[in-house]
Amino acid sequence: MKKKIFILLSAVIIFLIGIAVWYSVPIDLMNLDYNEVKEIAVFNGNSGNTTHISDKGQIQYIIDNLNDVEVKRSKLSIGYIGYSFKLTIYLSDGSEADGWNNFIINSGDTIRKDPFFYSVIKGKIDYSYIENIVE
Template sequence: MKKKASILLAGVLILILGAAAWYNAPIDLMNLDPNEVMEIVVFNGNSGNGTHIEDKEQIQHIIDNLNDIEKRAKPSVGYMGYRFKMTIYLSNGNEADDWNNFIINSADTIRKDPFFYSVTKGKIDYSYIESIVA
């Protein structure tokens, strides 16, 4: 009986430690080639306006900036509202995989449910996006 309890306790401990390591590990936000991006659609949650960014220089700046960001997760369950919702379309017309339809709340906070991600390396060029979307 003690042996089973010890094995069960060790298994639970390994699960908890693994989850903690995963939760705290920095992960790149995205790894997109800006030349593969055809359009970025940004919806401003404050004004209700949407903007289609098709200018290659603007796309280059935004994607390069987002490629340099690492993130850490925090639960976002139950939170509503946002500042900028971004959808990235590739040159083949499809949405980009992985980090698509994410929300930028500030220069250091991103939400992709079910988590908030705090920027740990670099900063989101929030003012640049704001100047385009306004």
């Protein structure tokens, strides 16, 4: 009986350690070639307007900036509403990019992709560049 309890307790501890490591491991925000991007749609949560960015220079700048960003989970985003900018990235074939797509930029160092908020730990999101384009 003690052996079963020990095995069960060990499994729970290993599981909890695994979750802790998964939660705190750094994540590349994206790894996308800007040449594959046709358009970036930015929904401005402050005004309710959507801006469609199709200028290759602007796309290159935004994608290069986001490629240089590394994030880590900071807290759950469940129950939070409102945001600054929601980005949707469309590829040349018309499909949406996989992975980090449809995410929300709240500031230069905080993004949200439900169910988590993420803090920037490497690089910096050029929030003001996007803000200047959409306003």
